[in-house]
Amino acid sequence: MRNEIGFVEVNLAATPIGAIPVPVNWHWTGADLEHLLGDSGVKVAVVHTDLIDGVEEQAPDGLQIVEAQVPDEVRTAYGLGEVPLTGRYPVLHELIAAFDPAEVSTEAPPMGVIYTSGTTGLAKGIVREPVRRDQTAGLLTFIKELIHLDPEWTCILPAPLYHTAPNVNVTFAAALGMNMIIMPKFDPEEFLRLVQESRVDTVQMVPTMFVRLLQLPGEVRASYDLSSLKAIVHAAAPCPPEVKRAMIDWVGPIVWEYYGGSEGGSWVECGSEDWLAHPGTVGKPCPDCAIKILTPDLEEVPTGETGIIYGRATSFWPEFTYLGNDAKRREIDAGEGFVTVGDVGHVDEDGFLYLSDRLNDMVISGGVNIYPAEIESCLLGLDGVADVAVFGIPDERMGEALAAHVELVPGAVLSEDDVRRHVRENLASYKVPKVVVFDERLPREDSGKLFKRRLKVKYWPDRVGA
Structure with missing residues (x-):
């Protein structure tokens, strides 16, 4: 479910009866969602109507789906238009209306x-x-x-x-x-x-x-x-x-x-x-x-x-x-x-x-430890840059070289040389990216975390998991 009051209700209502709520990133599909649903051993999934098809594709045997009607505020925010109920599953607000409040409370809620x-x-x-x-x-x-x-x-x-x-x-x-x-x-x-x-x-x-x-x-x-x-x-x-x-x-x-x-x-x-x-x-x-x-x-x-x-x-x-x-x-x-x-x-x-960086993101180029976060911070100071991801890629001579994937502010125009020049003017020369790529949008979570593995996989297909 996306952000709405129903999410909060389900999240808070689980623990008094001894159930364990598992908040799910609604962006996840495919292998990510399949892994979570299988790994968690979840028994019930409360799902916004328009996301049900994706959950069905990855649902383990025996998973009970409860359909949550998409609120008007969510439809407006995401430009969804009308989202009619599927009619295939119990509906959350109807289930709530059909039962009296449960008088239960666990000693130590999970x-x-x-x-x-x-x-x-x-x-x-x-x-x-x-x-x-x-x-x-x-x-x-x-x-x-x-x-x-x-x-x-x-x-x-x-x-x-x-x-x-x-x-x-x-x-x-x-x-x-x-x-x-x-x-x-x-x-x-x-x-x-x-x-x-x-x-x-x-x-x-x-x-x-x-x-x-x-x-x-x-x-x-x-x-x-x-x-x-x-x-x-x-x-x-x-x-x-x-x-x-x-x-x-x-x-x-x-x-x-x-x-x-x-x-x-x-x-x-x-x-x-x-x-x-x-x-x-x-x-x-x-x-x-x-x-x-x-x-x-x-x-x-x-x-x-x-x-x-x-x-x-x-x-x-x-x-x-x-x-x-x-x-x-x-x-x-x-x-x-x-x-x-x-x-x-x-x-x-x-x-x-x-903080310097994530240990897994550290790049060793020619025997020198390089922390991409420093380069990312530098490039975010360049006019026209909306977001940036810097990481290591294979290099026969140096072991690893630096790649910078850059997302521009709408309407901004920058060249690869502009990016390299800005780093060279502000940081050591060995921190200048060898490869510069302009992406329409970087794979960043709503939480602000960047999924660099999705960018790395084309450079390191054998090292980075799908």
Whole structure:
């Protein structure tokens, strides 16, 4: 299901009866969807009418489909026109109307299973232990402070609810009784209109939303009153420094960031003042959390040196494993509660963490380690570039060379030489892409995560999975 109230109802209604909700990325089709439906062992799938055919094609034997009528707001946002019910399956709102409320409550409700985005391979299902009674109050306080929730505030949810951060947001906002505005699909000017109209206090976003907001003409942005906003929180993907600075210049020092992973929750956080004093940082450890920078052999590296980032979540965060693959869980464990989600970075003398890149994205060219995220950030500063993906490709002489796939702002005109020249003028010469490709649209998730494997596969057909 796309973002709508029915999604929230199903998600929240499952746990009191002991069922485990599995939010599904509705974009997924083919092998991705087949893997999730089979791997999760799901028994019931609640599906928007127009997405049923795709689910039927990949459904395992015995899967019960419940049809969810597509709301008018969703149809309008996606330009769907009329979507009549298929008549082949039970209909969600009719099922709800046919039953009295169930008077049940489990002692320790199960947590939902979230599937990772699968940016480097097939998605993994993250299974968490139920939250114990002695963890509940502490976890609620931790989340309230991290993503800036308050029972008296109004929040807006512009990100897809099938991802961890917005799913946590909507769950805890509902628990606090907050007023919530759910956007079926993010539209930058509609977002500004809703913030002004409903006097929104807090929002959780991703950096690609910042980019789209900043691409609006200045007079359009200035025409909306955003003075009600008390906090804009972002996570899920790296934010280019020039984008972050432009947001703070526009809305003031109310921009907050946190970093962690779906597995271990948040490990560090950063307010605007700390970021302005330490540009590029993602923050310092949250209360009751910790960070280590380790070598592949799990040795700690000196302050300022780059290594693999390991984090330890708050003691209120429930333990986790990967569904049907506890061995994969052990692979990312450094002991004492520290796990990694595969990122590389360093900590400065003041204790602030900086990300370099994904470990899997690091390119070794001529024996030199190159982090594509730095090049991507550089190119996003080039006028006319809307999005960019940089990654390694085979090279007989150097082992690997750099490729840059670039998505342009509508109407912009750039050449391959323009792209290379901008990198050469701002970074070391060995970071200049050998190959430059202009794509109409890069395969980026609504969460802001980029599926580089879909771009890499044509260069590395034997190494990168389909």
